[in-house]
Every structure is written in C-alpha cells, then in structure tokens.
Amino acid sequence: MQPWTLLHKGLTTFSMPRTAIIRSFVMNHLIHHRAQLGVYLHLNDAPVPSIYGTSADEDPFA
8 A cells, every 4th residue: 555656857746555556557458458459359340259248249139
C-alpha cells in the first residue's frame, strides 16, 4: 500500500497506492489488447470468442 507518485517537472500529477496502479494500468492495458484482438478477428471474418459474454458470432438459440 505504499504510495506511487507521478511527477511532471517536479510537481505531483497524482499519487496512488502501488497496488491500485498495478490494478488500473496493467489490467486496463491487458483489457485493451484483448479488445484489439477481438476487432482484428472480426475484421478478418474469424469467429470472435465470447470474451465478455456471448458475441454476435455465437447463436444463442443453437
């Protein structure tokens, strides 16, 4: 729970606990790339797997 501080020209931009930094920045970065993969698959006419629930490529009535 030690604070991590982002400085810009010696001024504090923001300060958060290290665990919050890891959770927010690292996890959001991983989620971002997972979404990019879904778009890439969709653009190449590949079936998009259900990442956040069913996708439009899956037939819920099958």
